[in-house]
Amino acid sequence: DADVTQTPRNRITKTGKRIMLECSQTKGHDRMYWYRQDPGLGLRLIYYSFDVKDINKGEISDGYSVSRQAQAKFSLSLESAIPNQTALYFCATSDPDRDELFFGEGSRLTVL
Amino acid sequence: GESVGLHLPTLSVQEGDNSIINCAYSNSASDYFIWYKQESGKGPQFIIDIRSNMDKRQGQRVTVLLNKTVKHLSLQIAATQPGDSAVYFCADSRGSNYKLTFGKGTLLTVNP
Numbered sequence: 001d002a003d004v005t006q007t008p009r010n011r012i013t014k015t016g017k018r019i020m021l022e023c024s025q026t027k028g029h030d031r032m033y034w035y036r037q038d039p040g041l042g043l044r045l046i047y048y049s050f051d052v053k054d055i056n057k058g059e060i061s062d063g064y065s066v067s068r069q070a071q072a073k074f075s076l077s078l079e080s081a082i083p084n085q086t087a088l089y090f091c092a093t094s095d096p097d098r099d100e101l102f103f104g105e106g107s108r109l110t111v112l
Numbered sequence: 113g114e115s116v117g118l119h120l121p122t123l124s125v126q127e128g129d130n131s132i133i134n135c136a137y138s139n140s141a142s143d144y145f146i147w148y149k150q151e152s153g154k155g156p157q158f159i160i161d162i163r164s165n166m167d168k169r170q171g172q173r174v175t176v177l178l179n180k181t182v183k184h185l186s187l188q189i190a191a192t193q194p195g196d197s198a199v200y201f202c203a204d205s206r207g208s209n210y211k212l213t214f215g216k217g218t219l220l221t222v223n224p
Contacts, residue, residue, distance in 0.1 A: 004155075035214075040120060042201060043156070043214040058211070090155055099144050099205065101212060103155030 003027045004104035006091050012110045019078040021107045023091030032074040033092040033101065034058075034066060043090065049074055050096075081111040120199070122219045131189040133218045135202030138183065142204035145178060146212065147187045150199045159187070159200075189220075197222045 004025045013019055023032065034046040045058030047066040055066060063085060065077045078085055088108050092101040125131050137145070143164040148156035162169045162176045162185075169176050175188040185202050199219050203212040 040216060042216040043203075045211060048211065092155075099146065099161065099212075100158045101146075101148075101156075103157070105153075105155050 002105065004091055004093055004102055006089075006104040006107045008107060009105065010108045012112065013081055014112050015080075015082055017081050017111075019081050019109065021076045021089055021091075021109070023074045023076070023104060025072050025074075025091075025093045025102075027093050027095075027102060028071075029093035029095050029102070030071060031094040031096060032068065033094070034064075034074070034076045035090045035092060035103075036060060037088040037090060037106070046076065046089075078109075081109075083111045085109065086111045120217055120219050122221065124221045124223060125192050127192060127194060127222055127224050129192055131187075131192045131196070131220060131222075133187045133189075133200050133220065135185040135187075135215050135218075136183055137185060137202070137204045137213075137215075139204060139206060139213070140180075140183060141206045142213075144205045145176070145185050146203050147174075147176060147185075148201045148203065148214075149196075150201065150217070152198075156201060192220075192222050194222045194224060196220060 007022045030051045033048040035043045037043050044060050049068045067075050088106050090106050091104040094101050146161040147159040150156040160171045160176050167178050173190045177186045199217040201217045203214045205212045
């Protein structure tokens with residue numbers, strides 16, 4: 001089983017719909033992240049959380065919100081999806097003693 | 113990582129040749145650097161990292177070189193294999209409040 005699991009892996013939705021992407025991890029890491037990947041733009045940080053009571057905005061947080069339900073779970077929400085939020089979304093975790101990020105397999109979101 | 117426009121840089125090599133993938137970073141205060149490999153349909157995977165107090169680090173078939181004077185990072189892959197075909201990302205961060213900034217990636221294609 002994957003250490004970092006994202007659901008759904010693929011989702012097609014319409015403009016204005018509310019979408020939630022979920023992430024769960026079995027690595028026991030306190031730190032969790034949500035990144036967005038667009039062709040030619042690389043990975044950009046949306047939100048990150050260093051523990052259950054800690055939530056921080058990344059460089060592109062507008063239009064997104066997150067919830068850290070437990071150490072192992074970090075969900076990303078789009079309250080009212082728009083077409084330019086069509087992208088590949090990655091959840092990641094890290095151990096504070098090491099800087100390496102461990103990524104999930106990604107969630108491909110298409111907003112029509 | 114550096115902004116290099118909308119088109120992904122590409123590198124095509126023959127199987128068995130050595131590959132060198134380059135990356136420029138912009139933050140002179142960055143003190144940690146990392147390379148990730150992303151295969152099609154998968155999340156990024158850690159390859160190798162280096163801290164700013166080093167200028168070279170070797171792994172299995174891979175070497176990372178850091179030139180802080182010109183803010184340049186390179187990844188060398190020895191005896192490149194078809195399984196090395198992927199997009200390679202560099203990333204950097206600064207300080208203990210760990211957040212990686214990713215470059216846009218380079219597509220490596222290994223020809224048999």
